[in-house]
Amino acid sequence: MHSLTTLLVASLATLALTKPVPQITTKGFSVTGTVAKPLPAYPVRLARVYEKYGKPVPSNIAAAAAAATETGSVPAIPEESDVAYLSEVNIGGQTLTLDFDTGSADLWVFSSELASSYTEGHAIYNPNKSKTAKKLNGATWKIRYGDGSGASGDVYTDDVEVAGITVKGQAVELASKVSSQFLQDPDNDGLLGLAFSSINTVQPKPQTTWFDTAAAQGLFAKSLFTVDLKQGAPGTYDFGYIDSSKYTGKITYTDINESQGFWEFTGTGYGVGDGNFQEQDIDAIADTGTTLLLMDDSIVEDYYSQVDGAEVDQQQGGYVFPCSAQLPDMILGIGSGQATIPGGLMSLGAVSRGSSSCFGGLQSNQGVGLSIYGDIFLKAVLAVFDADNKRFGFAPK
Numbered sequence: 001m002h003s004l005t006t007l008l009v010a011s012l013a014t015l016a017l018t019k020p021v022p023q024i025t026t027k028g029f030s031v032t033g034t035v036a037k038p039l040p041a042y043p044v045r046l047a048r049v050y051e052k053y054g055k056p057v058p059s060n061i062a063a064a065a066a067a068a069t070e071t072g073s074v075p076a077i078p079e080e081s082d083v084a085y086l087s088e089v090n091i092g093g094q095t096l097t098l099d100f101d102t103g104s105a106d107l108w109v110f111s112s113e114l115a116s117s118y119t120e121g122h123a124i125y126n127p128n129k130s131k132t133a134k135k136l137n138g139a140t141w142k143i144r145y146g147d148g149s150g151a152s153g154d155v156y157t158d159d160v161e162v163a164g165i166t167v168k169g170q171a172v173e174l175a176s177k178v179s180s181q182f183l184q185d186p187d188n189d190g191l192l193g194l195a196f197s198s199i200n201t202v203q204p205k206p207q208t209t210w211f212d213t214a215a216a217q218g219l220f221a222k223s224l225f226t227v228d229l230k231q232g233a234p235g236t237y238d239f240g241y242i243d244s245s246k247y248t249g250k251i252t253y254t255d256i257n258e259s260q261g262f263w264e265f266t267g268t269g270y271g272v273g274d275g276n277f278q279e280q281d282i283d284a285i286a287d288t289g290t291t292l293l294l295m296d297d298s299i300v301e302d303y304y305s306q307v308d309g310a311e312v313d314q315q316q317g318g319y320v321f322p323c324s325a326q327l328p329d330m331i332l333g334i335g336s337g338q339a340t341i342p343g344g345l346m347s348l349g350a351v352s353r354g355s356s357s358c359f360g361g362l363q364s365n366q367g368v369g370l371s372i373y374g375d376i377f378l379k380a381v382l383a384v385f386d387a388d389n390k391r392f393g394f395a396p397k
């Protein structure tokens, strides 16, 4: 960066830290007198300028950015057989456990607007019991997921706390209808979408995800979150920072294409066990809301051809194999690196209690043309969803 720019940035930095500035609140401007309380955005924006040009962030700016922004971590608790992972969220003083989903962009909840026969066993959100709820008049939503499940209803805004970080005025979509798949899952009180807000289903005006609302309010020094899921054990979602103790080696990044609203990238190929790596473009999304690893039939058939006794079980709806089988590792090329999914993670366990037949973690994407790198993949890595730089990263752990 040549001297003029340095001078400019430095003067901006000084300005931001000394000049009394109007305190922007959600209700517009109010001047806070002579107290020089820099806008959260300034030091954060300044830190980003330095980062953008690959320069070290001066300690006073980094300190100001850190003081003005938030980070947080929340456990991700696996449901039975790791079919989904649930995390606590507080909405207007009410605690629910939601499925954080990087494959969708609606924050919806089981609510007081559902028939009580549908809410048994669930925590529900009742806006009439919240001091901060406001109805978003005229707004409705309706979502359909890849497996045919879905829900619909109307919309309020309220204060939503995730990982100790509170976002004011967040759109909360109340379910007045949910499909049968959700009724079978008593611990799941709804979803918190972490895909791009461009695919939010609220009409007439789509709303932003909790993460995008928080980022727009300048709450994060770095607009990114990490996902650390584990097989049969609690993991974490971290917001605004990368915890270096959660991975080994280095993080490998690949650019994402957000035009479909997903964390979508082009994988570089795959390998089965210690076999040859097959270089091929794989259009993939990183999706915490999908249990499995869903890929093209050719790859699925290649993988199970190396598993003795593996076969398609129509009744179970996919490949099964003897639970005694030694499963090969699955290697996924991403960016300049390769993610290894150990064979032990490539199973969802016995198809039913006591059965010796196990359900494969890798299944067909039914030819939809997109591969879905779901929880089976995410259990093998520390995943970084970096919105600032429009990139997805992974590291061994």
Ligand SMILES: Cc1noc(C)c1CN(C)Cc1cc2n(n1)CCN(c1cc(N)ncn1)C2
Binding pocket: 083, 084, 099, 101, 102, 103, 104, 145, 146, 147, 149, 181, 182, 185, 188, 191, 287, 288, 289, 290, 291
């Ligand atoms: C998950 C899951 N899988 O088997 C069961 C049972 C569950 C849990 N149970 C509540 C049923 C269910 C179905 C869905 N979910 N939960 C979460 C959202 N869904 C997604 C998200 C997404 N990104 N992509 C595809 N579908 C479908």
